[in-house]
Amino acid sequence: MTVAASVMYVSSAFAQSLPNVQVLVVDLDRVFTETVYGQRLQSDFREAERALADDFNRIAGELIAEEKQLRDIRAETPPDEFRTLAEAFDSKSNKLRLEQSERRNKLTQDLQVARENLLRQLGPIFSQLMQERGASILIQKDDQRMIVFPHADITQSAIALIDQRLGDGIATPKN
Numbered sequence: 001m002t003v004a005a006s007v008m009y010v011s012s013a014f015a016q017s018l019p020n021v022q023v024l025v026v027d028l029d030r031v032f033t034e035t036v037y038g039q040r041l042q043s044d045f046r047e048a049e050r051a052l053a054d055d056f057n058r059i060a061g062e063l064i065a066e067e068k069q070l071r072d073i074r075a076e077t078p079p080d081e082f083r084t085l086a087e088a089f090d091s092k093s094n095k096l097r098l099e100q101s102e103r104r105n106k107l108t109q110d111l112q113v114a115r116e117n118l119l120r121q122l123g124p125i126f127s128q129l130m131q132e133r134g135a136s137i138l139i140q141k142d143d144q145r146m147i148v149f150p151h152a153d154i155t156q157s158a159i160a161l162i163d164q165r166l167g168d169g170i171a172t173p174k175n
Contacts, residue, residue, distance in 0.1 A: 022135035026126065027155040028119070028142075034159050037118055040168040045111045052107060056100050063093050118169065125161050129154050 032038040070089055074082055126138055133154070141153065 022133060023137040023139060023152060024130060024133060024135040024154045025139050025141045025152050026158050027153070028140050030155050031122070031158055031162065032115060032118070035162045035166070037162060037166045037169040040170070041111065041114050041118065044114075045107070048107050048110075052100070052103055059096055059100070063089075063096070118166075121166060122158070122162065125158060125165055126154075129157055129161065 033042070066089060070082075070085060073085075077085070130136070130138055138154075141155070
């Protein structure tokens with residue numbers, strides 16, 4: 001409590017010695033999780049993850065069945081022939097694991113690209129909020145220890161304006 005009071009006193013004294021510079025803060029994590037657009041992105045990602053997991057489970061089931069067939073024929077199959085079948089199975093299962101890993105990486109990259117696309121669209125919205133409040137600096141809030149006066153945090157206003165302007169990112173943007 002004493003530290004916060006000291007920081008506020010020093011901040012107040014320091015701010016009085018500077019020209020009128022308004023600083024605003026936005027929590028981009030909240031923007032990505034609380035806007036309609038961000039929620040749609042997350043929903044799409046979860047749906048794609050589920051489909052990928054379902055596909056992985058289907059493939060794993062097929063590989064388990066194929067491995068069981070190999071075990072069942074091992075005793076009556078000549079060693080050279082069995083080795084060829086086992087190597088083909090290993091090659092196939094490694095290829096499928098690699099493909100699944102690549103699909104997972106692609107999905108993660110697609111989400112990152114979608115988030116970056118949303119972030120690019122936020123520039124004009126943040127600019128509008130800064131102009132409305134006479135701010136010249138916008139800081140991304142990424143540290144919970146950051147001391148921010150409530151009137152400087154524009155996250156909720158940004159979320160409302162983003163929802164109004166961008167909706168879910170699929171519909172026609174509203175002005």
